[in-house]
Amino acid sequence: MSFEVMLRQLTVGFGQTFLIFILTLVFSLPLGMIVYFGRVSRFRPLSWLVKIYISIMRGTPLMLQLLVWYFGPYYLWGMSIGGYKLTAILLGCSLNYAAYFAEIYRSGIESIPKGQYEAAALLGYSRGQTFFKIVLPQVVKIVLPSVTNEVITLVKDTSLVYSLSYVEMFAVAKQIAAAKTTVLPFFIAGVYYYIFNYAVAWIMERFEKKLDYYR
Amino acid sequence: MKLLEMNHIKKNFDGVPVIKDISLSVKEGEILAIIGPSGSGKSTLLRCATMLETISGGEILYLGKRAAWMENGKPEFPKKEERKEIQSCFGLVFQNFNLFPHFSVLKNVTDAPVKVQKRNKDEVYQEAKILLGKMGLADKADAYPYQLSGGQQQRVSIARALAMKPKMLFFDEPTSALDPELTGEILKVIKGLAAEHMTMVIVTHEMNFAKNVADKIIFMDKGVIAEEGTPEEVFSSDNVRMKEFLGKLSEE
Ligand SMILES: Nc1ncnc2c1ncn2[C@@H]1O[C@H](COP(=O)(O)OP(=O)(O)OP(=O)(O)O)[C@@H](O)[C@H]1O
Ligand SMILES: [Mg+2]
Numbered sequence: 001m002s003f004e005v006m007l008r009q010l011t012v013g014f015g016q017t018f019l020i021f022i023l024t025l026v027f028s029l030p031l032g033m034i035v036y037f038g039r040v041s042r043f044r045p046l047s048w049l050v051k052i053y054i055s056i057m058r059g060t061p062l063m064l065q066l067l068v069w070y071f072g073p074y075y076l077w078g079m080s081i082g083g084y085k086l087t088a089i090l091l092g093c094s095l096n097y098a099a100y101f102a103e104i105y106r107s108g109i110e111s112i113p114k115g116q117y118e119a120a121a122l123l124g125y126s127r128g129q130t131f132f133k134i135v136l137p138q139v140v141k142i143v144l145p146s147v148t149n150e151v152i153t154l155v156k157d158t159s160l161v162y163s164l165s166y167v168e169m170f171a172v173a174k175q176i177a178a179a180k181t182t183v184l185p186f187f188i189a190g191v192y193y194y195i196f197n198y199a200v201a202w203i204m205e206r207f208e209k210k211l212d213y214y215r
Numbered sequence: 216m217k218l219l220e221m222n223h224i225k226k227n228f229d230g231v232p233v234i235k236d237i238s239l240s241v242k243e244g245e246i247l248a249i250i251g252p253s254g255s256g257k258s259t260l261l262r263c264a265t266m267l268e269t270i271s272g273g274e275i276l277y278l279g280k281r282a283a284w285m286e287n288g289k290p291e292f293p294k295k296e297e298r299k300e301i302q303s304c305f306g307l308v309f310q311n312f313n314l315f316p317h318f319s320v321l322k323n324v325t326d327a328p329v330k331v332q333k334r335n336k337d338e339v340y341q342e343a344k345i346l347l348g349k350m351g352l353a354d355k356a357d358a359y360p361y362q363l364s365g366g367q368q369q370r371v372s373i374a375r376a377l378a379m380k381p382k383m384l385f386f387d388e389p390t391s392a393l394d395p396e397l398t399g400e401i402l403k404v405i406k407g408l409a410a411e412h413m414t415m416v417i418v419t420h421e422m423n424f425a426k427n428v429a430d431k432i433i434f435m436d437k438g439v440i441a442e443e444g445t446p447e448e449v450f451s452s453d454n455v456r457m458k459e460f461l462g463k464l465s466e467e
Contacts, residue, residue: 115313118267122307123327123379124299133330137317214317215361 001180010185013172014192020089020158020168025151027094032101036109039102050102057099063160066092070164089161093154100150108143109135141211148204155197169193218243218278218304218383218414219264225272226259233259235438236273241383244412248425248446251435252460257418260435261387264416265307266292277304278382303332306376307385311392312368314360320347320371321356324378332379339378346374350404366397373404383414391420402428422464426450434460 038050057065070088073079081088112135120130159170173189176182219241226234233256241247249257262268264275266282269290275283282301284291292298314323324343328334347353350370360368369389376384386405390398402424408415409428419425425432425446432449434442434457442454449457 113313115309115311116315119309119313119315121267122265122302123375124302124331125327129330133326134315141317214359 001176003184006176006185007188009172009176010169010188010192013167013169013189014196016166016168017158017170017192018196020086020093020161021154023090024093024097024154024158027090028097028101029147031094031098032105035098035102036105039106054099054102057096058103062092062096062157063163065096066160066164068092085164085166089164089166093157093161097150097154101147104143104146104150105139107146108139111142112138141214144204144208144211148201148208151200151204152197155193155200159193216243216278217241217276218245219416220276220279221260221264221273222276223273224260224263224270224275226256226263226268227271232271233438234263234271237435237438237440238273239433239440239443241414241416243382243414245414245431246409246429247416248429248432249416249418249435250420250422250425250432250460251441252463255435256438257435258387261307261385261416261418265305265385266298266302267307277301303379304382305385306379306381306383307387308369308373308376308389310388312360312365312372314368314372314375316360318359319356320352320358320360320363323360323371324375327375328378328380343374343378346377347371349407350374351400364397365393366400369393369397369401370404373401373408377408383416384408386415386417386419388418388420420464422450422461436460 035050035054038046039054041047041050066089069092070081070085073084074081116134116138117130120134125134158168161168162171162174165171169189169192173185176185217240219239221237221239224234224237225232237260239247249260251257259268263270263283266275269292270283270285271290272285274281274285280297280301281293282298293301315326318326321340321343324346325336325339328339328343329336344353344356347356350373352367352370352374355363355367355371360371363371369392373384373389389405390401393401398421402421405415405417405424406428417425417429427446429446432443432446433440434449434452434454436456442449442452442457444452450461452458
């Protein structure tokens with residue numbers, strides 16, 4: 001196998017890696033906010049349930065969660081799992097990351113001083129306006145570094161879907177390496193991951209810079 | 216006409232009484248100063264008056280309309296629209312400013328009039344610029360709060376409150392987070408408002424200022440009004456606690 005063919009196959013695999021990465025973020029970033037609202041709900045049973053959910057998501061390996069999401073429906077209800085793989089992956093990754101994001105949001109929101117809410121109340125802002133105009137923009141700035149950490153972890157975590165033998169870059173690399181007894185595909189994949197993470201860090205830094213206009 | 220009436224106000228925190236049956240009223244154009252030792256309940260009283268805190272007894276009225284009262288032993292506020300209307304009667308200037316850090320000075324001052332009061336944007340901006348000019352902040356409209364001194368931040372927060380066109384302003388120790396030099400500039404601003412007959416209730420530790428600017432002074436001690444009257448009356452009072460309080464201050 002020529003280097004070019006290898007590179008082409010790995011690039012196709014990277015496309016899948018990127019797809020999982022982006023979709024997981026698209027789902028888990030907003031979902032984390034919903035989970036947060038459940039977590040701080042005054043309806044006790046709900047906040048309790050969400051707390052348990054968060055603790056399971058954070059307390060067990062993502063790989064195990066992926067296996068449960070994928071094989072669970074089959075073992076439990078004999079559901080056919082043929083075309084369901086990507087769905088299971090996105091479900092597993094999004095729910096897992098939403099739990100982490102929810103906790104990050106919570107610490108950010110709790111760090112907004114009470115005086116901000118009081119000033120907003122005095123000026124007549126509604127609860128919705130207070131949250132979206134006053135609190136949330138400040139929270140975004142506070143949580144951005146923690147979110148960046150999670151996003152970079154996610155880049156690497158996408159390789160876990162290999163456990164469901166989903167064909168993304170890591171799986172492709174492993175396959176070629178085994179067939180051709182060469183370590184080169186791992187090396188190329190490593191470079192891909194590294195560059196990808198570098199780009200992610202660069203983009204997140206742009207965001208942080210953009211919010212540098214106030215303290 | 217009485218702008219604000221507080222009748223037999225009580226406030227407990229976890230069963231501990233902090234305000235014990237306080238009644239006071241403020242007429243239009245009147246300036247009331249509230250003084251008293253730390254922990255006597257001055258801030259709590261302002262927080263009740265501005266609806267940041269529920270009361271445990273009594274009633275609060277603005278222009279004769281009930282803003283807070285008791286019903287079956289529980290504190291009540293008026294419904295949404297009426298509450299909004301009553302709230303627009305007053306503004307509050309905090310000890311630590313509480314400006315919105317992610318808004319520029321101009322936006323801090325203009326956002327609520329536009330987004331809450333739904334007033335005409337151009338008009339609001341024009342008025343805000345005049346207001347900032349009056350506060351000596353004409354060149355700071357585009358600055359962010361972190362770029363300002365404490366005194367400048369406090370002037371922005373006064374401008375923010377005034378931009379809502381309230382009928383009266385509450386101040387809770389507006390200068391106690393400031394250096395002595397900066398204190399003077401805030402007191403000057405408040406004196407300027409007094410000259411324009413702004414109705415104000417001011418909690419302060421600046422005795423000379425209270426004496427000079429207030430029409431009426433209330434001396435609070437341990438949750439009650441221990442002494443009240445004109446500045447002359449209060450500062451020449453024979454009240455033991457008042458004398459102790461003034462004595463302590465002059466020792467400092
Ligand atoms: N949220 C609260 N929960 C419990 N106790 C409170 C609360 N707020 C105030 N208190 C108590 O109420 C009492 C009066 O407090 P307050 O802040 O009104 O005093 P103050 O006269 O404004 O004092 P200072 O001059 O130090 O500002 C204090 O004993 C304080 O501990
Ligand atoms: Mg106080």
